[in-house]
Each structure stands twice: as C-alpha cells, then as structure tokens.
Amino acid sequence: MSRIAYVNGRYQDMRDASVNIEDRGYQFADGVYEVCEVRSGQLVDMPRHLKRLQRSLSELRIAEPMPLSALSVVMHEVVQRNRVRFGIVYLQVSRGVARRDHGFPTKPVRPSVVVTARSIDPAKGADNCARGIKVITVPENRWPRVDIKSTALLPNVLAKQAAREAGAYEAWYVDGDGFVTEGSSSNAWIVTQDGRVVTRPDKSGILSGITRGVLIEALEALQIHFEERPFTPQEAAGAAEAFTTAASMIVMPVVTIDGHVIGSGKPGPVALRLREQFHRFASFS
Numbered sequence: 001m002s003r004i005a006y007v008n009g010r011y012q013d014m015r016d017a018s019v020n021i022e023d024r025g026y027q028f029a030d031g032v033y034e035v036c037e038v039r040s041g042q043l044v045d046m047p048r049h050l051k052r053l054q055r056s057l058s059e060l061r062i063a064e065p066m067p068l069s070a071l072s073v074v075m076h077e078v079v080q081r082n083r084v085r086f087g088i089v090y091l092q093v094s095r096g097v098a099r100r101d102h103g104f105p106t107k108p109v110r111p112s113v114v115v116t117a118r119s120i121d122p123a124k125g126a127d128n129c130a131r132g133i134k135v136i137t138v139p140e141n142r143w144p145r146v147d148i149k150s151t152a153l154l155p156n157v158l159a160k161q162a163a164r165e166a167g168a169y170e171a172w173y174v175d176g177d178g179f180v181t182e183g184s185s186s187n188a189w190i191v192t193q194d195g196r197v198v199t200r201p202d203k204s205g206i207l208s209g210i211t212r213g214v215l216i217e218a219l220e221a222l223q224i225h226f227e228e229r230p231f232t233p234q235e236a237a238g239a240a241e242a243f244t245t246a247a248s249m250i251v252m253p254v255v256t257i258d259g260h261v262i263g264s265g266k267p268g269p270v271a272l273r274l275r276e277q278f279h280r281f282a283s284f285s
C-alpha cells in the first residue's frame with residue numbers, strides 16, 4: 001500500500017508529495033513539529049500536543065496555518081488513510097515559502113503544513129523494553145530555546161548518531177554544570193535507591209515533554225514519590241533505575257549509562273509499572 005501525506009491542503013501519494021525548494025523549513029529549519037503516538041488507531045494526548053504546537057508557533061511568530069481543530073481533523077485523516085493502528089503521526093509547520101533571506105518575509109506568506117503517519121510494530125518497543133536500552137552522555141551543545149519544538153535538530157541528529165555508533169539507543173545531554181538535561185529525542189528520569197522518581201524541571205534545558213507531563217500526573221495518582229530536580233550522570237549511574245520518555249518510546253527503561261550498569265542491569269520495576277500504567281492516564285481521540 002502506498003503511503004499518503006498531507007501537504008499544504010492536499011492528500012498525496014508520498015512518492016509525488018513535495019515542497020517548494022525555497023520553503024524556509026528546508027532552507028533555515030524555520031519551523032516546528034509534533035510527534036503523536038497512534039495506539040489502536042487513536043491519537044494519544046492530541047490536545048496537549050496541539051497546545052504545545054501553538055506555543056512553539058507563537059514563540060517563533062509563525063502564524064497558525066489553520067485552527068487547531070482543523071489540524072486535528074487532518075492528522076486523524078492521515079492516520080486513517082495510511083491505516084495506522086500502532087505508530088506515530090508527524091506534523092510539521094514551517095514559516096512558508098519566500099525568496100531566501102534570513103529575516104522574516106516582508107510580505108506575509110502562508111505557513112507550510114506537512115502531515116505524515118507510519119506504522120511501527122509494537123513488538124519492537126516491547127523488545128527494547130524487555131532488554132532495556134543503553135544510553136551514552138554527550139555535552140549539551142544546543143541553543144537555550146529547547147523548549148520550542150523546532151525542526152532545527154542538527155545537534156540531536158549528531159547525538160543520536162553518536163549513541164548508535166557506541167552501540168547505544170539514546171544520548172543524554174549533560175549541561176555545563178554537570179547535570180543531565182534530556183535525551184536527543186526524549187526526557188531523562190531516574191529512580192533513587194529509596195524509590196523516588198526524579199526528573200529535571202521544565203524551567204530550562206528541556207522540552208516540556210507531553211509524555212513527561214502525563215507521567216507526572218500518573219505518579220501522583222499512583223502515590224509514587226516524585227522529585228522535580230536536576231541529577232548528574234554520576235547519580236544516575238548509582239540509581240536504582242533509569243528511564244527515558246517520549247511519545248515514540250512511552251517509558252523506556254535504561255540499563256546502562258556510559259557503560260555503567262544501573263541497578264540490577266535489567267529494566268526496573270518502577271519503569272515497567274509506569275510503562276504498563278501510562279495509557280490509563282493518557283487521553284485518546
């Protein structure tokens with residue numbers, strides 16, 4: 001079956017879908033995006049993703065391409081047309097097409113919108129989870145506005161590649177003060193030896209992950225102790241457990257950091273429980 005993409009108002013076969021070569025997303029990474037989990041054909045935590053998209057657009061002064069309710073319709077349509085039951089839907093909005101010039105276009109242009117969706121075999125995630133993933137650390141080298149979900153992801157691309165070349169699955173950034181910020185495409189967490197779940201506050205240094213936000217609510221409901229504070233790779237190496245979260249990974253147990261075995265070296269009970277419970281606290285639409 002051929003894949004269908006939504007591109008600027010049209011549903012097209014992916015093979016024929018294209019954007020203008022002067023799209024500012026292409027030339028300057030002048031755009032934002034969202035990735036939403038698809039589960040049993042439904043979109044997980046869609047309203048939160050759209051709200052974050054709205055914020056990213058507003059921070060970059062990119063116009064909203066259409067009402068959020070219409071974007072939601074398009075995303076559902078792309079999921080359906082591609083018959084995705086389990087996988088992800090990707091939404092990208094760029095500032096639009098204009099003659100190349102760093103400053104914003106002087107005449108307003110229409111933002112470009114692309115939506116794609118693809119199936120991911122749930123067994124893959126389950127497999128990774130059963131084994132637990134390896135993480136390496138890399139120096140933080142991104143701009144300070146990582147709260148904006150921008151398509152400018154070159155440092156993240158290089159960090160993920162460094163992880164792969166080291167035989168790991170994810171890279172966690174470490175800032176100039178020696179604290180973990182987040183992963184190249186996920187938020188970082190540990191569980192202390194006395195059972196407290198710890199993650200960095202979203203005031204600075206991280207993207208405010210939707211999975212992170214839902215999980216914090218889940219922790220409260222499950223009466224699991226939670227601390228929002230930075231932690232170092234050294235603390236993580238001595239922790240009982242570690243895990244990383246994203247719409248594309250849910251809760252993914254981490255078993256080594258830079259080769260240091262965490263806890264028993266197997267996925268920890270807290271991470272596994274949170275992964276199992278997560279969707280009870282998520283919204284579906």
Ligand code: PDD
Nearest residue numbers: 035184185186187207209210211246247
């Ligand atoms: N990434 N931090 C970064 C840098 C991310 O890229 C992501 C998600 C997260 C987790 O956010 P959320 O829980 O809302 O997915 C944190 C997506 C999945 C991606 O780029 O593919």
